[in-house]
Amino acid sequence: MDTEQNTALTRALAEVPGPLPTSGVIHITLPHTDRFTVVGNHLAQHPDLSCAAVGIAVRIQSLPQGAKVGIKALAAHCREGEKRIAAALRELEAHGYLRRVRDRLPSGRIITRTVFCNQPAALLHPRRPAGAPPQPAKPEQTLAPAPVQEPAPAPVPMQEPAPAPARMPTAAPPAPEAPVAPPAPSAPLFVPRVPPPTAPKAPRQPLPQPSELTPELDRAATAFLGDLHRHAPQFFLSEDDVRRLVPGVAAWLERAARPDAIRRALTDDPPQPLNHPAKLLAHRLTELLPPAPPGVDALAALDRPRPRVTVTPFQTCDDCDRAFRSPTPGHCRDCREDRARRTESLPDAA
Template structure:
């Protein structure tokens, strides 16, 4: 009779706490006194980033200050190719975890510095809070006495402050009306330009997260962008003018954009002269009259070939076709007298 042997139950791994979960990952965490990097779940569990981008961000955040993070250095460190690493860097830059800025150094040279943000949302919120806290408060009397340089962004707020100041001082004089030359023309394309300007300002945050403007800022900057469009500027020209060479520490995005739009406003395009006044343009009399016959020097051969010859003869045949026709025709009979 065979003897039955009992099988002992599997022994638990020593040092690992038992878990009530039946499947999935079970974390085994050990205390690390040093050599560790804190990574937020917003990065480790990001829904829009690829696995390569998340791993590359963790590696960059673990590097010391001044370590090279260019594509060539990362391609030498990891088995992924340069194209895959470049795509992952663009992903991190689009979501705010990386920021590459050109800065001027001693000697007039420009270098590209890479800023790695471990929590871009918290950094952006802290910068916005500091901007609001450090924003200077201008007294009402000073604002009422200042005349704006251009009736672009501060036209409506200044008018409201002047009305409040006039009521407090008891001045009931007539309101100042700007001269007709300063009043923007409301042509048929004003609404179209206004829609284009609103879409441009609202979409600047797609290019740079620092240009995330409120609706009030967009409404105040609309006349400036409409002025660019009225002067003949294209959408690409406006975007390049306001987003090129942006400083690293941008305290007031709306003020920065207003300054760029005001100082870089191009002049309106001159009206082109009529076609008759352009150099080299034929006059109406000469254009209507047929060209002289001696100017038509190039003609097509009508003798059966496709040659173009520079002659003007009645039969419109080239020299070879005339010779061939003369050889094929019989000679006229000689009449004897």
Template sequence: MDVQHLSAPSRATSGVPRPVARSGVVHANTRHTKCYTVVGNHLAQHRELTLVAIGLAVHIQSLPAGARIGIKCLTARFPESEARIAAALRELEAAGYLERTRERLPSGRIVTHTVSYNQPPQAVRRPEPVRLPAPEPAPAPAPAPTPDKPPPPPLPQPLSPDPDRHRVAADLLAGLRCHDPRLLLAERDVRRLAPGVATWLERGAAPDSVRRALTANLPEAPRHPAALLAHRLTALLPPPLPPTRTVVRPHPFQTCDRCERAFRAPEPGRCRDCGPAGRDAVGRGDSGREVPAVQAQFMLDPASGQNCQPLKKTHRRVR
């Protein structure tokens, strides 16, 4: 009994056989006595961290205090890129396993202090924001009243009625269907549109010009030919002709029959200085000397028997 048998088992085996796992992982654990790190399952089995973040957290927790864990140092240690390592550090910081603060030294250099937590502190639960009731939707503005369509402008009317011009206008409208079958007008439409055409004729437009203005560039299938013609008669109305100026021409030049001086007069004759052509025949003698011979005839006053008023003056020619 006092002899130690090293080959003997340390404890007696149970009579009940241990079940053997048919699938899945089988742990062959060995108790560590040095160079080990205790990691909680909350990190090793974290459901939101990526595999790179979990492995990086285990690596950081295994390092001694004061070790450098900058991105460039970790990139030099592991094959992952700087972008993946930086993303893993942000994941650990968001989950509470890392806390990084920056401090500016008196020299102006910025130093980053990193604290690693093997057990994340309880995150302070932020109060839920007060949900304000949704504002009631503003009432829809009342639809703006649709403005009434202004009535079409009235047809132009001639200044002075002229039966002949009105008849020409009516014949022009009635004959439009001969130039274009789409302009077949009813008799009442011809009577209604005739004053507008008469106004065009009154303003000097020729019938052919009016016809071209009414039939040019028609739509393919006009729905209301009379309304189309009324619009054109109103919108394309030509302005009235300007009043004709009366040009006053000066009298032509004439040559005086006596002194042969040039002067303006409507008919040939003598100039103003020479007087009319029959002046020498009255009041001149054979010698060319004018002899006034005036006899005054008086009216006799029946009461006094005296002459009271001259009647007329007569000239006699002295031979």
């Protein structure tokens, strides 16, 4: 009777739409109105970062501009020690989320700036604004139009030329100014990696085909597809779907795939709900096609003896007991050179 019950959580759980899962987490999502930070799944679900590094990254991302994010400053507000925080910062620096840059101030003092990027993968994909025409790689030279020749006047009878009146020299007309191209709009520096919904989709790969659809392969593939719903009830196919998928299953059978292995590859872990079972089967038949079995020549190449590599053994020097590689025992290189110098100096000493 003295245990406090959280009735608010129970009421919120009753308002979750749809059927609740029998296992796993149940999300109760309430919209934030203030004091929140947007964190990408590329960081929250990073496969190579430790949970401590993800937590430190979220902590840094939530701090305002200019906040202290050194090891001692983070250790003063976190339960982790300085060694664990230093290791987490090294992880973030190795994956591009964090960078320490040394900069020189106008006064000559050298400082270290800590730069944190919430999406480092986007720095590798420059983009231009939507709807802007692509910029040419090199500016092309505009050729001036060729002058138009006027037709020559008709010939007139020859007459005595009259003296022409003297004319004052006139200034040449000013050359027309070249048109100035409007400045190109400034393009944003980065583009998200996720394509927009209106982006053209890649063409779908065709269904695999056997080298020869023999009557035996056709019967075996048809029986396999017709019996598939007995093992996975959601894969109940129509007659048209069976005929369309028979070549793909025949290609798998031709590559020595066992029916139980094909069944597991096609029906394991389907999406829920499964609205188009035939499309899922066609996709998996194409993407998960096993390689062709090796031929006799390929197997014979594996059985060929490989060339043996001769490895020079280690020997122990008789003078200094140093290990060196040589086919025969004796002295190492330093001891041989020392012996040669002593031998050369003996006549001089005499």
